Amino acid sequence: MARVRMLFSKRGPFCFIRHVDLPQILSRSARRAGMAIDQTEGFSPHPKISLGPALPVGVVACAEPGEIWFSNWNPEDLDRFNSCLPEGLSVLAWEEVEGKALNKLCDAGEYLVRPQKEAVFRDLVQLLENKDPWDGLLYSWLPTSTEVKLTIGDPSQNGPGKIVKALVGENIIQGWTDIRIARLSVGLWDGDSKSVKHLISSYSGGI
Incomplete structure (x- = not known):
């Protein structure tokens, strides 16, 4: 076996x-x-x-x-x-x-969040600059010109649904139709490199 x-x-x-x-x-x-x-x-x-x-x-x-x-x-x-x-x-x-x-090995998830409107993107970035909507489980975030990459702890409890719920609660979005979410990876959070380690060490692929 x-x-x-x-x-x-x-x-x-x-x-x-x-x-x-x-x-x-x-x-x-x-x-x-x-x-x-x-x-x-x-x-x-x-x-x-x-x-x-x-x-x-x-x-x-x-x-x-x-x-x-x-x-x-x-x-x-x-x-x-x-x-x-x-x-x-x-x-x-x-x-x-x-x-x-x-x-036991899935302690962080990495997500790509793409707001459907530029104003929503600006509001999201401003929110993340000032607070953690996930009560200390936002490990890192990185904006691009149109998207935000989020790394959030405990993905079994804080998946895309919780991302949407938190942003609705902060009046950033109305619901799922305002953003697109993809999960880039799930694995172990490495505090030194500030990244999620894949659970297969040889894999280094991207999106």
Whole structure:
């Protein structure tokens, strides 16, 4: 048995697939690729798959972590597995792992927030210059000409929904239609480099 950690992206129409449906999709794709996934124990066994913090429907994911326990893993199978995935879902990197559970390693999320109007962008930057709307969990932020990159702690509790809720509470936006959000990565916060470390060390990809 091999515990394989993967980073995958969700783009295009596939962003509208629910997080809870991903294990079934991954399992079905593995079966088509001729790869066997271990089953959990108990009265209702199911494929042994672990995913990172959930994302709301419609949010682009650039490098999401997940783990699958394969009983017949061969690294050369990755291309075949990728070819069996639905359009918009793609495995970017993988490695065999041991140690801590995935949910213990996801302590920060990195997001790209793009306001739909220039005035909203200016208000957002002004807000972030003066306060942390997430009660001390805003680890870093960096504006560009039209977007803001946010790094926020505890992504299982502070995902895109909490970002929107906080900005609505600060009267920056009215709701989801005023901004676009993509999650760039989930991983371990490195206070020295002020960045989120991917959970696969060899991966250095971008958006």
